[in-house]
Amino acid sequence: MRMSELSRAAGVPVPTIKFYLREGLLPAGERTGATQAEYDEEHVARLRxxxxxxxxxxxxxxxxREILSAVDDPPESTHDLLGIAHRAVSPPADAAAEDQAAVRALLEADGWDLAAVDTAAIDAVAVAxxxxxxxxxxxxxxxxxxxxxxxxxxxxxxVAHVPSTSTSTSTADAIAYVAVGVVLAEPLLVTLxxxxxxxxxxxxxDARQAPASD
Amino acid sequence: MRMSELSRAAGVPVPTIKFYLREGLLPAGERTGATQAEYDEEHVARLRxxxxxxxxxxxxxxxxREILSAVDDPPESTHDLLGIAHRAVSPPADAAAEDQAAVRALLEADGWDLAAVDTAAIDAVAVAxxxxxxxxxxxxxxxxxxxxxxxxxxxxxxVAHVPSTSTSTSTADAIAYVAVGVVLAEPLLVTLxxxxxxxxxxxxxDARQAPASD
Structure with a gap:
């Protein structure tokens, strides 16, 4: 499809698509002329x-960009991908050592196994x-x-719903699920x-909820 | 206590306290001289x-300011206070009518009684x-x-833990719990x-979590 069709298909304005192309977030289309290129469904999915x-x-x-690089060049383990997604979205938190220790103790008493988690994730909880x-x-x-x-x-x-990664298509699905799930399910949870x-x-x-008698 | 003592007790710098006084967020102390005033534990709690x-x-x-006004002049019902706290922290969401209807249907099928909730709260879920x-x-x-x-x-x-409001002290506690709980428990939940x-x-x-054999 042409860029104008890509724009309609993904619901993204042409100038914005050009910006993503210049920034390297969206791969170039296949060149079909001096000023024209063809785009496909993968471009639509990428724009979404x-x-x-x-x-x-x-x-x-x-x-x-950091998350998209991980999508393009995925780490071997899905766990590492999660770490990349978390680091991309979490502002670095600077927790005092005693707060970090308090949170570790609280969570370990509750049975959480913290052996393989980022210190940054514990710090973020400690600050909150x-x-x-x-x-x-x-x-x-x-x-x-x-x-x-x-x-x-x-x-x-x-985590139970991460698509299994037995094929390369499902690997791409798993990656998109983790990257998007981490950041986009959060507003849903917060608003719910x-x-x-x-x-x-x-x-x-609220007593007013009782139906008014007339 | 003097302003310098208030600053130490609450951990808030003097210039910041002066700013809150000027902005009317912190009530003035009791005047004890031309340039001096006395502050008490309520000022410490307010600064926190x-x-x-x-x-x-x-x-x-x-x-x-909006939340503090509600704390100072609380609405009759705790439910209204929650609405004030939500409106103060939620950017207005502009949901399409069909998205709002879809979310209503989803929640009502799950047994949620939406009769007494803000439309804005449903809109926020619909957008997410x-x-x-x-x-x-x-x-x-x-x-x-x-x-x-x-x-x-x-x-x-x-909601089960909102302090009961049988005395005026516990009303103040309930108000602080709702106002702070809405906004401050959110980062804790998100980071957890x-x-x-x-x-x-x-x-x-993550296979690496298995202890390395040596």
Whole structure:
């Protein structure tokens, strides 16, 4: 297809496509004339992925490029790919040694095996946990326990659904699933939690929910 | 206590305290001289709350002010307070009517009672869900089901732990819990999910986790 058709198929404006081509995020089409090139379905899929990462997930150009490089030249292990996706989207967190130790102890007491995880991922939890505590608002241990269980349940389901990588097509699927899942499922979870809070608080606190009698 | 002592107690620099005073986020101390004022424990707690919202949760000055106004002049129902906290932290989402209808259908099929929730909260889910679909990456229905369950489990636990509001002290606690919980527990959940993904993917994919034989 021509660039104008590619633009319609992927829903991305032509100037934006040209920008991605110049930046090397989108591979060039097959040249068919001095000023023309042919694009195919892989270009459409690639544009969707770029848009998912850059526009929807709000990643920087550098972070988008980092994930796309991993997609193009995937590491041997899916676990390493996850690490690359995490590093691309996580701002480096600077946790105090004692906060990191506290979080390690909390998670290990809950049965988490932290042997093969990035220190950066533990640091990120440690910073978030410390900030919650510094707010001065009491969060009961039982609630923190619910967070730990929920995070584990979610991650187990996500990892269980990584497409198996027996063929090269399914490897590409697995890579896209991990890269996009890490960043794009997050807003879904966050917005679902807020909506669920409203459902629950209305059930518990809001007398107006009872049907008005007339 | 003097302003310098307040600064030490709350861990907030004096110029920042002066800024919060000028902006009206922190109530003035009790004047004890032409250039001196006395501050108390409530000022310390207030500074922690401002810092939690503004610095840690990264809220804008306007959003912080909106939540603090609700803390100072709380609505009658805790459910309304939650709505104020959500509106302060959620960028307005512009969902297409069909996406909103799709998400309503999905949630109602799962037993969610959406009668008393903000349309904005549904819109936010609809936008996140659409963006996940537009990525072109297949997310199995079973996984979406796990997200719904997890969001509900989390929200039920959070709402169950809202301090009861039988006294004015506990009303203030409930308000701080809701306002801070909405914004500050989110980074904890997001970072815990990423860490749990690493734990699970390592268990499933990473052969290197087996102890090296020597």
């Amino acid at each position: 992925l770029i848009r998912a990462l850059g526009t929807h997930a709000g990643l920087s150009l550098a972070a988008t 946990y410390r900030q919650l505590q510094e707010s001065g608002v009491a969060f009961p241990d039982a609630l923190i326990g619910t967070y730990l269980d929920a995070a584990r349940t979610i991650a187990q389901a996500e 939690r807020r909506l669920a809070q409203q459902v629950e608080s209305s059930r518990r606190f | 709350l401002i810092r939690a919202l503004g610095t840690h949760a990264g809220l804008s000055l306007a959003a912080t 869900y659409r963006q996940l679909q537009e990525s072109g990456v297949a997310f199995p229905d079973a996984l979406i089901g796990t997200y719904l369950d997890a969001a509900r489990t989390i929200a039920q636990a959070e 999910r990423r860490l749990a993904q690493q734990v699970e993917s390592s268990r499933r994919f």
